[in-house]
Amino acid sequence: MDDAAGAILEVRDLHVRFRTRRGPVQAVDGVNFSLAAGEILGVVGESGCGKSTLCTSLVRLLPENAEVTGSIRYRGEELLTKSGAEMRELRGREITMVLQNPMTAMDPLFTVGNQLDEVLRHNSSMRGEERRSRALEMLRLVHIPSPVERLRSYPHQMSGGMKQRVLTAMATSLSPGLLLADEPTTALDVTIQEQILRLLADIRGSLGTAIVLVTHDLGVVRRITDRVMIMYAGRAVETGDTEAIFTDPKHPYTRALLASIPRIGHTGRRLTAIDGQIPDLADLPPGCAFAPRCPSAMSGCTTAFPPAFNTGPERTARCWLHEGSPA
Amino acid sequence: MGFYILRRIGQTALTAVFVSMIVFSLARVTGDPTISLLPTEATQEDRDFFRRQLGLDQPLHLQYLTFVGRVLEGDMGKSFRYRESALGIVLNRLPATLQLAAVSMLLATIIALPIGILAAVRRDTWIDTLARWFATLGQATPTFWLGLILILVFSVHLGWLPTSGRGGVENLVLPAITLGWFSAAAIARLTRSSMLEAMQSDFVRFERLSGLPERIVVLKHALRNAAIPIVTYMALQFGVLLSGAVVTETVFAWPGVGLIVVDAINARDYPVVQAAVMVTAMLILLLNLLVDLLYSWLDPRIRY
Numbered sequence: 001m002d003d004a005a006g007a008i009l010e011v012r013d014l015h016v017r018f019r020t021r022r023g024p025v026q027a028v029d030g031v032n033f034s035l036a037a038g039e040i041l042g043v044v045g046e047s048g049c050g051k052s053t054l055c056t057s058l059v060r061l062l063p064e065n066a067e068v069t070g071s072i073r074y075r076g077e078e079l080l081t082k083s084g085a086e087m088r089e090l091r092g093r094e095i096t097m098v099l100q101n102p103m104t105a106m107d108p109l110f111t112v113g114n115q116l117d118e119v120l121r122h123n124s125s126m127r128g129e130e131r132r133s134r135a136l137e138m139l140r141l142v143h144i145p146s147p148v149e150r151l152r153s154y155p156h157q158m159s160g161g162m163k164q165r166v167l168t169a170m171a172t173s174l175s176p177g178l179l180l181a182d183e184p185t186t187a188l189d190v191t192i193q194e195q196i197l198r199l200l201a202d203i204r205g206s207l208g209t210a211i212v213l214v215t216h217d218l219g220v221v222r223r224i225t226d227r228v229m230i231m232y233a234g235r236a237v238e239t240g241d242t243e244a245i246f247t248d249p250k251h252p253y254t255r256a257l258l259a260s261i262p263r264i265g266h267t268g269r270r271l272t273a274i275d276g277q278i279p280d281l282a283d284l285p286p287g288c289a290f291a292p293r294c295p296s297a298m299s300g301c302t303t304a305f306p307p308a309f310n311t312g313p314e315r316t317a318r319c320w321l322h323e324g325s326p327a
Numbered sequence: 328m329g330f331y332i333l334r335r336i337g338q339t340a341l342t343a344v345f346v347s348m349i350v351f352s353l354a355r356v357t358g359d360p361t362i363s364l365l366p367t368e369a370t371q372e373d374r375d376f377f378r379r380q381l382g383l384d385q386p387l388h389l390q391y392l393t394f395v396g397r398v399l400e401g402d403m404g405k406s407f408r409y410r411e412s413a414l415g416i417v418l419n420r421l422p423a424t425l426q427l428a429a430v431s432m433l434l435a436t437i438i439a440l441p442i443g444i445l446a447a448v449r450r451d452t453w454i455d456t457l458a459r460w461f462a463t464l465g466q467a468t469p470t471f472w473l474g475l476i477l478i479l480v481f482s483v484h485l486g487w488l489p490t491s492g493r494g495g496v497e498n499l500v501l502p503a504i505t506l507g508w509f510s511a512a513a514i515a516r517l518t519r520s521s522m523l524e525a526m527q528s529d530f531v532r533f534e535r536l537s538g539l540p541e542r543i544v545v546l547k548h549a550l551r552n553a554a555i556p557i558v559t560y561m562a563l564q565f566g567v568l569l570s571g572a573v574v575t576e577t578v579f580a581w582p583g584v585g586l587i588v589v590d591a592i593n594a595r596d597y598p599v600v601q602a603a604v605m606v607t608a609m610l611i612l613l614l615n616l617l618v619d620l621l622y623s624w625l626d627p628r629i630r631y
Contacts, residue, residue, distance in 0.1 A: 061535055092538020099536075104529035107548045108628055119537045154627045170537060 007034040007073075008177050008210050009058075014070035016050070016057050016234075025282045027053040029234040030070075032308070037177065038204055040211045042225035042242065044218065044257070046278050050234035051214045055180045058212070059095055060087050075177065092123040096171035100183040102164035106155040112166055113151030119170050138169040141206070142199055161192035168199055175207045182214045197224050218261055222246055227314075230254050233279050233289035235305070240315030250317040252294045288319070296321060332620065339616045346608040350601050351394050355387075403605065404598035406591075413598035417584055417606050423493055424583035427575070428568040430499055431507030436561065438511045443518020443557075447526060448545055458515060465512020474505040474578035491580035506575040510564040517560050521553035528552065554625055562618040566611040 016028035027050040035041050043051045056062050058072055060079060072079040074095065079087070099105045106115060116135040120126055126134060132151075139147035142165040155163060164184060171179060181200060185193035201224045203209055213225060221228055221242065228245050230238040230253065238251040249255045259272045276293035279285060285292060291301040300320055308316035309323065365377060378384050382393055397403065403414040446458035481501060482490040488497050525531065526549050534544045573585035580586070584603050591599035623629045 059536060061532070088538055088540070090538070091536055096538075097533075097536040099529060099533055101529060105533040107530045107534070107552065109551050109626055110548070118539060118543070122540060122543065123538050156628050167533070 006036050008037045008039075008075060009033075009035040009212075010071070010073040010076075011058070012071040012073075014054070014057065014072065015068070016053050016062065017067045017069075018063075019065045019067070020282065022282050026284065027066075027234050027281055028057065031229075031231075031234075031236045033229055033236065033239060035178070035210050035212065037210055038208045039227065040200070040204055040213060040225045042221035042228040043212060043214045043231060044216065044221055044228060045231035046216060048278060048281065049231045050281070051231050052182055053234075054231070055097065055182050055212060055214050058178075058180060059091055059097060061091075092119055092176075093174050094176050095178045095180065096174075096176045097180040097182060098164070098167055098171050098184045101187045102160050102167055103187065105167050106163060108155050110154075111151065112153050112155065112158070116151070116166075116170055116173065120173060123174055134173060135169075138173045139166070141172075141203075142166065142169045143195075144169070159192075160188055161195060164188060164192075164196055165199060168196070168203070172203050172207060172209060176209055179203070179209045179211045180214070181211055183216070184213070185215070185217070185220060193220070200224060218246075218257065230257065233284060234281060235289065235318065236308075237290065237319070238311075238315075238317045239308075240312065244312060244315060250311040250315070250322060251319045252296045252321070253290045254317075256293075256295075331623075335616060335619055339612050342612055343609060346605065346612070347395060347398060348391070350605050350608075351391050353604075354597050354601060355390075398605065403602040406599050407596045408591075408594050408599075413596075413602040414606070416587060416599055417602040420582060420584045420587050421606065423581060424569065424572055424576070424585060427499070427502055427506060427572055427581060427583060428565060430503040431568050432510065432561070432565050434503050435507035435511035435514055435564070438507075439514035440518055440557075442515040444522055444545070444550065446515070446519040447522030450523065455519075458519060462512045462516035462519070465508055466516070468508060470505060470509065470574045471578055473508055474501070474575060477501045477505060478578070493582050502575050502579040502581050505578065506568055506572055510561075510568065513564065514557065514561060518553065518557055521556050522549055525549040525553040551625070555622060558621060558625065559618060562614050566614055569610055570607045 011031060011033050014028055014031045015026070018025040018027055029050075031054060033041065043054065045051050053062065053066075057066070057068050058079070060068075060082070062068065068080060070080070074090070079090070082090070106112070110118075113132075113135060116138070117131050120131040120134055124131075135151060136147050139150055144150050144162065144165060150158075150166075158166065168184075179200075184200070185196050188196065197220060200211055200213070204211055213221070215221060225242045227240065228238075228242050229236045230245070230251065232253050238245065238249070238254045240250075245254060246258065249258055253274075256272075256274045260274060274293055279289050279292070285302065286304075287300075287302040288294070288297075288305050291297045294301065298320060306318050306320045306323065308318050311317045311322050365373060369377075375384075382390060385393070401414055402412070405411060406413045406416055409416065442458045442461060446455045449455055478490050478501065481488045488501055492498055522545075526545070528549075531544055531549055534548060535541075571585075572581070572583055573589055575581065576583045576585035577589060584607065588600060588603045590596070591603070
């Protein structure tokens with residue numbers, strides 16, 4: 001796969017299992033990927049496929065009933081063995097995150113300036129004046145009009161799009177190496193979504209931050225990601241270059257996802273939906289979890305889950321259809 | 328904001344008027360005062376004369392206005408028993424009640440906040456279990472029983488603290504614990520649930536993701552967000568402590584308003600009861616006004 005030396009993030013055989021009253025839930029099941037500095041990876045899948053869990057596991061902020069195994073290497077350092085204090089050092093400085101709902105992601109009782117300042121104060125050695133000018137610089141970078149006044153605003157005095165931009169400013173104010181964006185546009189209006197996406201692309205351009213963009217919106221993925229990882233039931237079923245995957249999907253699930261995108265010009269036709277439902281992560285069927293919904297399922301699909309077969313340069317798909325390609 | 332304060336003060340004044348009407352009516356529905364105040368052999372003429380003297384022959388609304396006028400001058404009549412100003416008697420006792428209530432509240436807060444916060448942070452651990460036991464037991468303990476047990480243990484058996492009366496700090500300890508016990512348990516319980524809710528917020532998650540120290544996340548952000556229900560409840564509890572100290576004051580013979588109210592009710596000394604009700608009601612009104620004004624300071628979203 002990727003050249004490990006150039007990778008900023010290297011995830012190998014990551015498993016996340018939640019202990020619940022209903023028994024263990026395998027939310028992430030053997031995921032592998034790597035991310036080069038400044039690269040944008042899209043993580044795509046339906047709700048409940050483990051993409052948010054994957055993101056949260058990278059910063060080690062999963063609830064206590066989660067068991068994480070495998071390896072997460074950030075700039076060559078293993079994160080899963082780091083202490084709480086070491087992880088806190090990393091969070092906010094090296095690895096940051098933007099959440100889905102900007103309306104609730106800021107403390108309503110403190111001003112924007114106060115909260116921006118706090119992030120800088122606890123993650124850097126900057127002095128008061130320095131922090132203030134850095135905060136202003138960040139607000140300008142995310143295109144907030146009249147930033148000096150904005151520092152004195154409370155979150156409720158701003159629109160959702162503006163809040164998401166301020167949160168992005170907070171998350172990137174110390175030029176992190178990696179930004180995890182968990183559905184950052186889902187809660188916003190379509191026009192605002194576009195602004196936020198452009199902002200993320202800008203940030204990658206100006207700060208060289210690598211971005212993991214979690215989303216279920218394929219349009220978003222195609223617009224700004226370099227590579228995509230398609231997830232289904234906690235497993236990465238297909239990974240590869242964004243353009244290649246969109247033009248020639250190899251996994252039946254990817255094909256089905258792409259076929260379900262509504263297209264302009266194709267009016268009057270029913271939207272294509274994927275038959276069946278996503279499986280219960282606490283009770284996965286044996287073999288490939290997509291097999292019960294898969295139009296190309298073969299008899300062997302329900303007995304064993306396939307390894308990742310190479311389906312092209314830097315491309316893999318976990319589907320028996322591609323058996324014979326080198327694994 | 329200025330308008331809000333004015334409106335809120337207006338509401339408080341209006342409530343005060345209602346309270347005064349209730350206090351006024353209370354005295355008029357408890358029977359003819361000439362029967363309890365004059366000897367049984369008094370003639371009808373004596374009674375009529377007495378009524379005229381007290382102004383009871385006037386129409387009710389005029390009687391009320393006279394009453395209000397007097398109250399505003401600080402005259403709430405003379406105690407039947409002591410022949411002294413009823414308001415004076417109550418105000419004399421007020422510092423003792425205020426002191427007891429304030430110390431109890433302080434004690435309750437000092438105990439309850441750390442317990443509630445810790446229980447929320449260490450949810451579902453033995454600390455949380457212990458805190459929940461404390462909250463349940465504290466709220467289930469009858470005040471008079473707790474007071475008697477404390478006296479039995481610390482005054483009678485151990486002889487560490489006095490059983491009753493008002494004096495130095497040693498006199499305050501047992502009554503303050505007795506009175507504050509319920510409040511401590513109740514505030515701890517509310518703090519725990521309020522904190523738990525605040526800790527579930529997205530912003531707490533975002534702050535952790537942003538590398539803020541847990542201490543800042545919990546004590547600055549989560550606590551401030553959990554504060555409004557806690558502060559409201561604390562004010563409510565303070566009102567309860569002020570007006571509900573009757574049992575504690577009786578058990579410890581604490582010379583406060585509660586004790587004198589019990590005496591006055593037993594002696595049908597209505598002017599004193601009226602004065603006590605009026606003073607306590609005014610204090611609670613003032614307290615509520617203060618808390619309302621505090622809200623907008625606690626939460627910038629509250630702009631009236």
